[in-house]
Amino acid sequence: MSDPLRSPALKPRKKPAQLRSAETVACIIEAAARILEERGFAGYTTNAVAEKAGVGVGSLYQYFPGKDALTAALIERETAVLLDDVAEAERAASGAQGLKQLIRAAVAHQMRRPALARLLDFEEQRLPLELEVGRVSFRLEQAIVRLLARMAQESPADPQQAAADMLAICKGMVDAAGQRGETDAASLEGRVARAIFGYLEPLRPGRDAALEA
Structure with missing residues (x-):
């Protein structure tokens, strides 16, 4: 569970309410991990993560306000x-x-x-x-x-x-x-x-x- 005192830039935009949404978020977080492993910081972008996860970048931004929030979720x-x-x-x-x-x-x-x-x-x-x-x-x-x-x-x-x-x-x-x-x-x-x-x-x-x- 994310810290309620965490900076807004590091907080998820919303929590998944349904199983399918939770699976999407988990897929996005795992895609972030794989992009970091494969490309390092230089290739770690929200577009690359969304593509790896098989979702539109808009879907990623439904849950995470930016790359730092995604990284915090991965940590x-x-x-x-x-x-x-x-x-x-x-x-x-x-x-x-x-x-x-x-x-x-x-x-x-x-x-x-x-x-x-x-x-x-x-x-x-x-x-x-x-x-x-x-x-x-x-x-x-x-x-x-x-x-x-x-x-x-x-x-x-x-x-x-x-x-x-x-x-x-x-x-x-x-x-x-x-x-x-x-x-x-x-x-x-x-x-x-x-x-x-x-x-x-x-x-x-x-x-x-x-x-x-």
Whole structure:
């Protein structure tokens, strides 16, 4: 669901009221994704998207006031997939397993469609989506906090700070891999997992004294 505080230029003109309209909107958003993947920003126009979607450009403008609103809808769609995966990770059998699934979700978010993810990362910074990005980050941090709480004796003394650090580590590594054009998801997942669990190891209760000795 789009943010009610989102800039009017980024809001859909109207919500589809019928199944057929919803299918048209979904088709337009997927066409936008494909145009970005195939042609990059240079070829990303509303005319190109409408043609790819098989609709008239007037139909596109019935739902989106411009290209930025379409891009925001695409970012929202991709983020929803990530958040669904995060919710699934929270249902894992253990906190540690949930963290591994969370890492897998973050890597998949970047690697599922890597060219698209790189471009949307750029657009997410360009467009005025700070509130929405902040809410997603908070949602991810709280998921990590809840998973850490299930790790019993392995949970750090300050799980909120640890969650913020872990999110920064994961995001930094995944975004950098995307910018480099990496495509080996298994390799990236393994490296991020080692970094995250390596970060946690010294934070286990009772480890501070051992480190200072």
